[in-house]
Amino acid sequence: MTKADIVNEISKNTGIEKVTVQKTVEAFMATIKDSLVKDKNVYLRGFGSFVIKKRAKKTARNISKNTTIIIPEHFIPSFKPAKTFVSKVKNNVKR
Numbered sequence: 001m002t003k004a005d006i007v008n009e010i011s012k013n014t015g016i017e018k019v020t021v022q023k024t025v026e027a028f029m030a031t032i033k034d035s036l037v038k039d040k041n042v043y044l045r046g047f048g049s050f051v052i053k054k055r056a057k058k059t060a061r062n063i064s065k066n067t068t069i070i071i072p073e074h075f076i077p078s079f080k081p082a083k084t085f086v087s088k089v090k091n092n093v094k095r
Contacts, residue, residue: 036077048081 001009007025011018032050035042042050057073081089 039075044082046082046084048079048085051078051080052076053078 003025007018007022010016010025011021014021032042036050036052039052041052044050052075055071055074055076058071060069060071061067062069
């Protein structure tokens with residue numbers, strides 16, 4: 001599902017114009033990004049948490065050049081789904 005699909009689905013279910021829904025979805029995502037950039041986690045009860053994870057400094061290998069490189073400590077965004085969300089997906093997805 002793409003962002004356009006989400007906008008269409010919300011617009012269809014609520015009767016709100018697509019342009020308004022798209023602005024809202026864009027603002028929602030921008031707010032989450034801005035919060036994470038400011039090192040503030042985002043918690044959405046029943047859905048999940050957007051958190052910042054710290055990756056430690058590590059040594060890696062460049063196989064093509066046969067050299068060792070140092071990857072510095074850095075931070076990455078991460079999503080952890082809520083338990084209710086996980087159980088709902090687990091019990092309802094059929095492949």
